[in-house]
Amino acid sequence: MKNFYRLFIPFVLFLSISCSSPDINLSQDFDHGSLGDMKETSPGYFKGKTAHWLKRDGIGDQYYWFYFRADHVAGKTLSIELRDLIGVYRGNPHLVYTDHTQPVFSYDRENWERITDVSYDSATHTFIFSESFQQDTVWIAYAHPYPWSRLEQLTGKLQDQEYVTLENIAKTAEGREIRLVTITDPQADAENKKTVLIMALQHSGEDAGGFLVEGLIDYLLSEDPGAQQARGKFIFHVIPMMNPDGIVNGITRYNTAMEDLNNIWVNDERAQPEVTGVKSWVDRWYAEGNAIDLFIDVHNHSQFHTYHAFIFQDHSLDSLVTDMNNHWPIRIWHSEFEGSSCSWFFREGIPSGTIELSQSRIGDGPYLTIEDYLDYGAGTVKGIVEFFEN
Ligand SMILES: [Zn+2]
Known part of the structure; x- marks a missing residue:
């Protein structure tokens, strides 16, 4: 019997080694994927950096976003060590x-x-x-990813939907359409309708905004009495993704021209098709005798985790924040982003503000989920309705 074990155990060991799964493999070659050079320094332990993206003017360097696939990971522990995580934002450490x-x-x-x-x-x-x-294959990201394919799915779902009009208002350098989703009840009295324009994802890598506007669209098309009221009294124009090229290519923040879209609204020399398209649409909307009563741009503030903020210049929207805060936690932050979409709309005389969502948590609360961001979309509509009612 002893001899049997003497032979059997090495045989089993040989089998388990020769049958062990292949090495872990990391890949980033898919919609919104991104990862810098990584080296496996011991089995399952990878060291490296996120992919770098230097802004066109050379004074911005943003590279926090990562999104990759790992294969052959079932039953294993994967460790990732990312170094030098200090970017540059407007000349300051980011x-x-x-x-x-x-x-x-x-x-x-x-x-x-x-x-x-x-x-x-x-x-x-x-x-x-x-x-x-x-499981053997897993996707890992800096935060819940909102890829281009998700927007394409949403747009497909919205085709021929009651209350919805879809338009393409610009084309990116890589030929992707900038979508404009308009939601209103065409049967309702058009005279006194308020017009709200909401935009998300100028900055790729600030994905939570994509979920917020998707939740906002879902809510507006729901049978909820508040949604019916909103459709009757408002025209909601939604641009769900301003920077699809940045998203698809896994770029942190910029488009493929390495331009920060939210920096160039008041600078025609640095014009980019995404922004020019929106400005032309606004001109057409006004030329047809319409107005815009509120503009909201949705972003994420990195991993700063104290609160969600609504940033705007003056006090005109203070009570909007109070109304929104009745439905989801958000606070006022008075400031100005020079050159941003908000400053452009503000100069056009349109009340405007920026939502800055946390990508982690609020205080010591639970970590945020996709459902939370979708719910904020509904809460945003409810707050806007209350603001204009009062
Ligand atoms: Zn941003």
Whole structure:
């Protein structure tokens, strides 16, 4: 019997080694995928950087976004160490990662979970996270990704929907359409309707805004009495994705010309087709005798986790924030983003503000989910209706 084990155990060991799964493989070659050079320094432990994106003027350098696929991970622990996570924003250090940063992972790109085994060293700007997986293929991202394919799916769903008009108002350098979704009840009295324009995803890598506007569209098309009221009294124009080229190519923040779209609204020398298209649409809308009563631009503020903010210059929208805060947590922040879409609309005499969503959590609360961002979309509509009613 002893001899049997002497022979059997090495045989089993040989089998388990020769049958062990192949090495972990990381890839980023898909819609919204992004990762810099990574090296496997020990089995399952990868060190490297996120992909760098230097702004066209050379004074912006943003590179926090990552989104990759890992194969052959079932039953293994994958650790990722990202170094030098200190970007440049308007000439200043851009510190996006904090103790509160938690990436997300998914086996099907529908259901996402947070990765909780994380650590951030603020002295060296190094972020490390680890997760063990049950399935062989997993997608991992800096935050819940809102890819171009999701918008295409949504747009397909909206074709021929009651209350919806779809338009393409610009074409990007890579030929993608900038969509404009208009929602209103055409049977309702057009005379006294208010017009609201909402835009998201000028900055690729600020994906939560995509979910907010999708939730806003879903709510507006629902049978909820508040939605019926909103359709009757408002025209909602929604631009769900201003920077599809940046999204598809996995660029943090910029479009493929390496231009920050939200920096160039008042500077025609740096014009980009995405922004020019919206301005032309606004001109046409006004030329047809219409107005815009409110403009909202949706962004994310990195991983700063104290609150969601609504940023605007004066006090004209203070009570809008109070009304929105009745439905989801958001606070006033008076400031000005020079050159931004908001400053352009403000100069046109249109009340305008920027929603800045947290990508992690609010205070010590639970980490935010896609459902939270979708709910904020409904809350945004409800707040806007209350604001104009009062
Ligand atoms: Zn932004």
